Amino acid sequence: MISSNAKTIQKSFTEQAKNFETTSMNFTKQEYLEHMISYVKPQKTDTVLEVAAGTCICGRSLAPFVKNVTCLDMTTAMLAVGKGAAEKQGLLNMDFVQGDAEKLPFSDNSFDIVISRLAFHHFPNPKRCFSEMARVLKTDGKMVVIDMEAAEEALRNTEDDIETLRDPSHMRNLSKEEFTEMFRGSCLSITTMDCSELPVSLSAWLALTNTPAQIAADISKRFADEINSNYLTGFNPYEKNGEIYFNQRWLMMIGKKL
Numbered sequence: 001m002i003s004s005n006a007k008t009i010q011k012s013f014t015e016q017a018k019n020f021e022t023t024s025m026n027f028t029k030q031e032y033l034e035h036m037i038s039y040v041k042p043q044k045t046d047t048v049l050e051v052a053a054g055t056c057i058c059g060r061s062l063a064p065f066v067k068n069v070t071c072l073d074m075t076t077a078m079l080a081v082g083k084g085a086a087e088k089q090g091l092l093n094m095d096f097v098q099g100d101a102e103k104l105p106f107s108d109n110s111f112d113i114v115i116s117r118l119a120f121h122h123f124p125n126p127k128r129c130f131s132e133m134a135r136v137l138k139t140d141g142k143m144v145v146i147d148m149e150a151a152e153e154a155l156r157n158t159e160d161d162i163e164t165l166r167d168p169s170h171m172r173n174l175s176k177e178e179f180t181e182m183f184r185g186s187c188l189s190i191t192t193m194d195c196s197e198l199p200v201s202l203s204a205w206l207a208l209t210n211t212p213a214q215i216a217a218d219i220s221k222r223f224a225d226e227i228n229s230n231y232l233t234g235f236n237p238y239e240k241n242g243e244i245y246f247n248q249r250w251l252m253m254i255g256k257k258l
Contacts, residue, residue: 046112052119056082115144134186151234159234188255
């Protein structure tokens, strides 16, 4: 039995799959992937699991440096894009598995590195997913979580409301403190806590999820109102080259399993 948000996630990401790696978005930005690898420090003997992998961007970036990468996602359309890209890149050490992050189909202590990127805000039960990732991680292995950091407390609900309007599969952005609690609760010693801001075009962000025109117009108006007045969204939008942009706050945390 898959998680309660599964159908919404599958519908949303089946629609996003075709354009998920578009150059108009920063989700695949090579500089950030290289930044991630510099912190993870993968070894040739490592086995890697990417959870809620989507098109397996992190897995494909790590594959040349490790023994094997397994990418798990519940949306077959996303995995198909990832598998096709891996084949084009000549990456022969990758496996692709459809499955649910709340119940990983792997034995305890199976992987040297377990990674998830931009997924936790979709999980209805993030603690359960984190616990499963920790379970399949080997002792002394590395847990890598990359996700958007929640807005300041006063604007968290507003930010999440807008995120959900744009993509109904969104559940809730988590704070640095909430992620820290999950690491410590799973006996993981935090070795890295890195925060980066990545610029995102509002129009490209709305187009990626095929947000209905009326909803897209409403969100755009809210962003424009913040630029022109005191209305606050939690996104801190700004104008650049005649377009509205905002910066996503990406938090990368790495922990070692004790």
